[in-house]
Amino acid sequence: MHYSELNYNSSQAIRGFLEARGIRLQKRFGQNFLVDPHKRAAICRLIPAEAGQPIWEIGPGIGALTHELLQRGDQLTLFEIDYGLIAILQELFADDPVAVVAGDCVTTLPEVWQASARPAAVVGNLPYNAASAILMAMLEGGMLPPRLITMVQRESALRMTARPGSKDYSAYSVACQARSRVSLCFDVPPEAFFPRPEVVSTVVQLVPLDAEPDLPPWFSPLVRRAFSSRRKTLRNNMKNGELYPGITGEMVLEAALGLGIAPETRAERIGVDEFIQLSRAVARQGCS
Numbered sequence: 001m002h003y004s005e006l007n008y009n010s011s012q013a014i015r016g017f018l019e020a021r022g023i024r025l026q027k028r029f030g031q032n033f034l035v036d037p038h039k040r041a042a043i044c045r046l047i048p049a050e051a052g053q054p055i056w057e058i059g060p061g062i063g064a065l066t067h068e069l070l071q072r073g074d075q076l077t078l079f080e081i082d083y084g085l086i087a088i089l090q091e092l093f094a095d096d097p098v099a100v101v102a103g104d105c106v107t108t109l110p111e112v113w114q115a116s117a118r119p120a121a122v123v124g125n126l127p128y129n130a131a132s133a134i135l136m137a138m139l140e141g142g143m144l145p146p147r148l149i150t151m152v153q154r155e156s157a158l159r160m161t162a163r164p165g166s167k168d169y170s171a172y173s174v175a176c177q178a179r180s181r182v183s184l185c186f187d188v189p190p191e192a193f194f195p196r197p198e199v200v201s202t203v204v205q206l207v208p209l210d211a212e213p214d215l216p217p218w219f220s221p222l223v224r225r226a227f228s229s230r231r232k233t234l235r236n237n238m239k240n241g242e243l244y245p246g247i248t249g250e251m252v253l254e255a256a257l258g259l260g261i262a263p264e265t266r267a268e269r270i271g272v273d274e275f276i277q278l279s280r281a282v283a284r285q286g287c288s
Contacts, residue, residue, distance in 0.1 A: 003092040011194035036192035058124030079105040121147040148206040157202035171227040180206040218244035226267035235263035255281035
């Protein structure tokens with residue numbers, strides 16, 4: 001069967017297609033297929049069209065978004081963890097310029113990133129329970145393409161764009177904003193999916209900063225330690241020994257004092273630029 005024969009806009013058609021092949025959706029993989037053609041088209045519009053450009057898609061499912069991208073002339077690499085769906089993708093897109101990479105993309109993405117031409121964009125409807133792990137692996141692993149367009153639970157999207165002092169501001173917020181410009185594009189209601197999730201989703205776009213920040217390797221461990229107990233101060237969270245080989249909490253506190261950041265400050269009050277400055281100040285102490 002070719003993908004053109006499947007009605008991606010019909011929950012009933014998709015249900016029948018899966019049942020005929022004995023496929024049961026795995027709740028642990030957060031599988032919800034986007035059946036609203038308007039939302040799929042809106043996602044595609046976020047990627048400038050250029051025939052033949054390489055696009056990577058994470059979590060393609062049965063190809064609802066894949067077939068839209070193909071019709072633009074994109075060259076696709078699909079990252080899928082469910083081997084039942086992998087077999088379906090190989091059937092539906094057997095005659096098309098599509099490569100399927102099997103396995104957990106946290107592991108497979110770095111391998112393909114090193115071995116292939118860089119994608120013009122990465123797009124994905126990420127499983128809610130794995131979205132932050134996937135995005136953190138890409139951000140911390142230096143795998144940020146010119147455009148990263150992802151659909152996540154709205155709660156997660158708000159954390160990605162949260163500002164200091166807000167209830168959603170976290171180590172995740174700092175990780176995203178220290179490396180990219182993050183923008184909320186639009187919401188996607190539960191009825192746009194089959195099966196329906198219980199929450200609203202949000203499409204988020206991450207674009208690399210104009211000047212890539214030179215972050216020391218202890219930047220992420222420092223930020224995570226600072227937020228390890230949200231209601232505790234920087235002094236309390238930095239108490240427990242090394243946070244990175246050769247880097248201790250005491251060094252961080254000394255660098256913070258030099259920047260005018262009081263040890264009694266909570267991480268939720270420290271801005272992204274201040275965290276970057278703090279990590280670099282530790283380096284200037286001769287810890288590089």
